[in-house]
Amino acid sequence: MVSRIVVAGGGIAGLSAALLLARRGYSVDLVERDGPPPKDLSDIQEWQRPGAPQVRHPHMFLGLFRHLLQTRLPDVHADLLAHGVDEVDMTAPPGVEAPGDATELASFGSRRATVEWVLHRAVRKQAGLRLRHGLSVREVVTDQGRVRGVRVDGAVLDADAVVDATGRRSPLVGAFTKEAEESPCGNVYHSRFYHLLDGVPKPPTFLVPVVFAGGAGFGGGLYAHDNRTFAVVFARLPEDEALGRLRETGAFEAAANAVAQFGPWLRPGSAEPIGDVVPMAGLTNTWRELSPDTPDGYLPLGDVLCTTDPILGRGASFALAGAAELSDLMDRHQADLGAVSAGLRAYAERELRPWYEDGVHDDVERTRSWRATVDGRPEPPAGLPxxxxxxxxxxxxxxxxxxxxxxxxxxxxxxxxxxxxxxxxxxxxxxTGWEPPVLSPGPSYPELRDALTAHSG
Ligand SMILES: Cc1cc2nc3c(=O)[nH]c(=O)nc-3n(C[C@H](O)[C@H](O)[C@H](O)COP(=O)(O)OP(=O)(O)OC[C@H]3O[C@@H](n4cnc5c(N)ncnc54)[C@H](O)[C@@H]3O)c2cc1C
Incomplete structure (x- = not known):
């Protein structure tokens, strides 16, 4: 019989898995290495999240995420809307009425910390779920091919199953990995959050990314988020030291101001920064294949199993989808943890693997095209995908x-x-003679580089 489950890691996968499993009647301990979120949402920007540094970067939550939230955790969905998150209706193009039989579809942009803050509210209220902050899970304890618990700082927590939701740098999965595939995303992120001043209209929230800038050689966007916040992000090649100056606050602002489309929200009197410019490097697409002798009851989810390029905005959806799948499998197979593990692997192979391959392919193509531009031999515009x-x-x-x-x-x-x-x-x-509209290109690579150089004087 399975009664006690430890969930290691309280990011998107861990928080949602813990909630769903506790709601199925399991006794759940959720162990998270970082401290708790602030009491008030207005203090969310102060929350220290070294265990999930991507919290400081913009997040789009795609239709799959929104659909699963609405159907599996409807109270969390309603609470998000009550706390300043606006959804984007995707059932029809802007200004066009959707036919009566259109599939309902919506997505949203939000600070990732706001989504976690709302998930934490549900976790705190949930019977059968204990949340332990400031503790790191160090090792999965096994005996005779079965999980018996986890070793946390200085102690062992007994458990029948361990959900590993410790993210892309999981300290646990290595012991059970047969093979890991890794392919660089080919980009480094530089992001900054802002708060709109009173009276300034919000950026449009339709389509992803909201405002896109940049030709080949780099990418950039301005993303509307919750509670009148927004984020500006640039992505560049890891080896591109000219654009590496985006890490400096003044240079970043000069680059952002060089993007005409960002003007309505960045010109003086429109918005104030709420935090510094934050970089994120070392991004990879990663796929992990578990070894056949992985103990029954070791259940990896989210970025532990499959990490994808943030530019595509897919990871949070996969994290929540994995948690929902695990919850269904636990319900279907009850005490048979071998069957749950097998079901989770089959799900990953069926649902995640094709997206992993799709992302790797896109990244290889984009990196090649960006490199050509940065090296001064831009490729002729390709046909639209x-x-x-x-x-x-x-x-x-x-x-x-x-x-x-x-x-x-x-x-x-x-x-x-x-x-x-x-x-x-x-x-x-x-x-009919229709031609695709020209996408707003933003500054060229040399224009952006010159804006950074001009800033240095
Ligand atoms: C720059 C960037 C931008 C992104 N933008 C998007 C986006 O727009 N849309 C989208 O869908 N996805 C995006 N992603 C991907 C998304 O953030 C991840 O896929 C998602 O966070 C995965 O969730 P997770 O719960 O598996 O892991 P994480 O969110 O990384 O959570 C892991 C948790 O485990 C904790 N932890 C780690 N080790 C231990 C331990 N030993 N013991 C206890 N706790 C531990 C960490 O503190 C953390 O809270 C982005 C990623 C990056 C890097």
Missing amino acids: LAVLAALAGQQDHRLWELAQLRANLMASPDSLDTPEVRERLDTVLA
């Missing part, structure tokens, strides 16, 4: 719109647009 073309042509054909958005929001598989129906619909739209 099918997913982008279908989304743009969706302004003319609702079904195309729906299919493109379902894929973009992880609610259909990566290859779901590669069908005769989509090609026929695209041909029909193109035959």
Whole structure:
């Protein structure tokens, strides 16, 4: 019989798994190395999260995340909306009325810390769930091929199963990994959060990313978040030291001011920074294959199993989807932890692996194109990827719109647009003489580099 479960790590995967399992009647200990969130949401920016440094970077929560939250943790979904998170309706293009049978679809942008703060409110109220902060899980304790508990700082916590939700640098998974695939994302992030001043209209929250800037050579965006906050982010090649100056506050501001589309929210009197410029490097796509003799009851979730490029904004959805799958498997197989582990592996192979491969492919292509620009030999503009073309042509054909958005929001598989129906619909739209609108390109690579250089004087 399985009664006691330890969840190691209180990020998106850990908080949601702990809630879902406690609601199934399990006795759950959630162990998180960082301290608790502040009592008031208004103090959220002060929360120290060294265990999950991506909390300081913008987050888009795609349709899959929103759908799972609404269906699996509806109280958390309602609480998020009550605490300043605005959803973006994706059922139809802006200004177009969706047909009556359109699939409901919404996403949202929010500071990641706000989402965790709301999840913590539910965790604190949840019977059967104990949250222990400031403790690190060091090791999974096993005996005769079964999990018996975990070693935390100086003590052992007994458990029948351990959910490893300690993120991409899991200290636990190495002991059970047969093989790890790793492929660099090919970018370094530089982000800063801001708060809009009174009377300044919010940035548009439609489409992802909200405002896009940058040609080949770098990327950038301005993301509307909760409670009149927003984030500006630039992504550059790891070896690009010219853009590496984005780590300096003044240089970052000079670069952000060089993006005309950001003007309405960054010009003097519009917004105030709420924190410094924060970098994040060492980003990889990672896939872990567990060894066959992994003990029954070791259950990895989220970034532990599969880490994807943040540029694609998919990781939080996979973390919540894994937690929901685990909860269903525990319900289906009850005490048979071998079957739960096998089910989790099958789910990862079926649902996550194709997205992992899709992301690696995109990153290789983008890195090649960015390098060509940075080296001064820009490639001729390539045709738009099918997913982008279908989304743009969706302004003319609702079904195309729906299919493109379902894929973009992880609610259909990566290859779901590669069908005769989509090609026929695209041909029909193109035959009318319609052409894809020119995407707002933002500054060129040399323009951005010059803005940084000019700042240094
Ligand atoms: C720069 C950046 C931007 C991103 N933007 C997006 C986005 O826009 N949309 C999106 O969906 N995804 C985004 N992601 C990905 C997303 O943040 C991750 O996929 C997601 O956080 C994974 O959740 P998780 O719970 O598995 O891991 P994490 O969120 O990393 O949580 C792991 C938790 O475990 C704790 N922990 C670690 N070790 C221990 C230990 N030994 N004992 C106890 N606790 C421990 C940590 O403190 C942390 O709280 C981004 C990632 C990065 C790096």
